[in-house]
Amino acid sequence: MITLEGITKTYRMGRVEVPALQGIDLHVGRGDFVAIMGASGSGKSTLMNIIGCLDVPTSGRYLLDGTDVARLNDDELARIRNRKIGFVFQSFNLIPRTSALHNVEMPLVYAGEGGRTARAREALVAVGLADRAHHQPTELSGGQQQRAAIARALVTNPAILLADEPTGNLDSGSSLEIMKLLATLNAEQGRTVVLITHEQDIARFATRVVELRDGRIVRDQRSDP
């Protein structure tokens, strides 16, 4: 599903070159639930941006669902993000003043696909938020907002679900709910989930933990669910 080969990323800050990733090789198979861990500055955000096709690597090869995405231009990346990746962000990132239903429809709007309302409703049902479809983000609790965001991530039926600290802004109760939801999506629907976190408790839900330090993978461990 995801194959990273010798991925490096170097940022240029003025005259100084800052290496963020120094040769990442990683394979994530279909149906995997991977947690990428690491302290801040370990390069996990950079890795997430690259996996999420928000950024391109300085060197290396990145195959996503059979497509080499390392050398695509902005619009091609946008298309890949739209079709193959479902984002779940720490701060939910729902579009303000727009109902949950419309938020969930949004990726389909950019995909130019039909039957949007029905599919968006379906996704909301899947995350257990059908009764809040017409509420705006400000009228939803944190947990509910994150559920809506997960529904939005799922609606295009993407190859991977990419969750960046999805519980970072939630209380422990809601965190548990969200992680259970992600685990269920992985276990019952076979969704590939890549989770980025720095919390052990959260990483526990994954079936595989990859730890980054200074831009390199220092641990890659499978655990039984």
Add this chain to the structure above:
Amino acid sequence: MNLFEALRIAGNGLLANRLRSSLTMLGILIGVTAVILLVAVGNGASVQINNQVQSLGANVIYIYPSNARGSGGVSQGFGTAQTLTQTDVDAINNRQQAPDIVAAIPIAQSGGQITYANQNYFAPTTGTTTAFPTVRNYQIAEGTFFTDDDVAARHRVVVLGQTVVDNLFGSTDPIGQTIKISKQSFRVVGVFATKGGTGLGSQDNVVVAPITTVWAYLTGERGKVISQIVASASSPSVVTQAETEITTILLQRHQISDATQADFQLQSQQDILNQANSIATALTLVLGAIAGISLVVGGIGIMNIMLVTVTERTREIGIRKAIGARRRDILIQFLIEAMVLSGLGGALGIAVGALLAREAPNIPAIASSSFPTPVVSAPSVVLAFCVSVAIGLFFGIYPANRAARLHPIEALRYE
């Protein structure tokens, strides 16, 4: 992304900041209102001028003596020559030579104090022949016009315009009364119906007498001068042919081979109309251009607000890009938002402008003056709307492009 979706998103964005959106729209609204209103006033002036000239008769041709040239070729100025004669008038009245002319009349002008009882008034006295009402399109309201006998016998009879009657007689019936013009007595035989028209000289402020009488009693030592000939073509469409006929007749009669040396000149109502129209058009353009400046100012307002909006919604742009919006999608979204602002402002401006134009004649201060009634023309409405949408497009491109080029990671990080 289809247009409907784009409009919905734009509408949402605009509704999120109602006050700001309305104020921005107000800028365009005022600009468009100004354009519609000022162009309507210009059009109104044009219509007013047209009506006045038409009321003088669109088929009338004036023939003036041209600049007299002394033996040394020194021009002595417009109208100084006395080259027109009664035989010229007779020749133009010859249907064989001038088939497109209905009638031609000589005119001799004289000023003079007019008195009746203890009232006195000043109006020009026009000496002419019996075809005057036909040529100049006057109707007799009371009494009769003078006859060929009156002309032949130099009878001292006059026909008065309504303005003169009002000033001299008040409620007295003027027919059969005797008035004095330059101390000579004249009997009033008729009164013209009101023609209306202001500005270019009222057509109701006239005193008309037989030309022979004017020559005999009023022009004095200046003799039997014909200051102009007025001819009427059989219809406004044959004015040009009629002018050619007159020119041919007069050049031949005055034995002039070179038309540029003619000792007379023609002016038709059409010429006057054209001149007046070109002035009115220029006026409309100038007014429109001045109003156009406020449209540009409104456009800058839109650009300003769109820049603020793009900055405020950086994060939203990042989200949209993360979930698959391409540059073009973002560009179109913000362009449409700008165009909805300006288009809506434009449409409201047209409505307000048209309303003001319609209500203007009901405002007492305007109704009592000779201010032209504004006329809103369809092309100005269509143009104003298109221009306002185009302004949204033009001033929206820069902010929209700025939004479209945002990098998704940086946009997502923006607080």
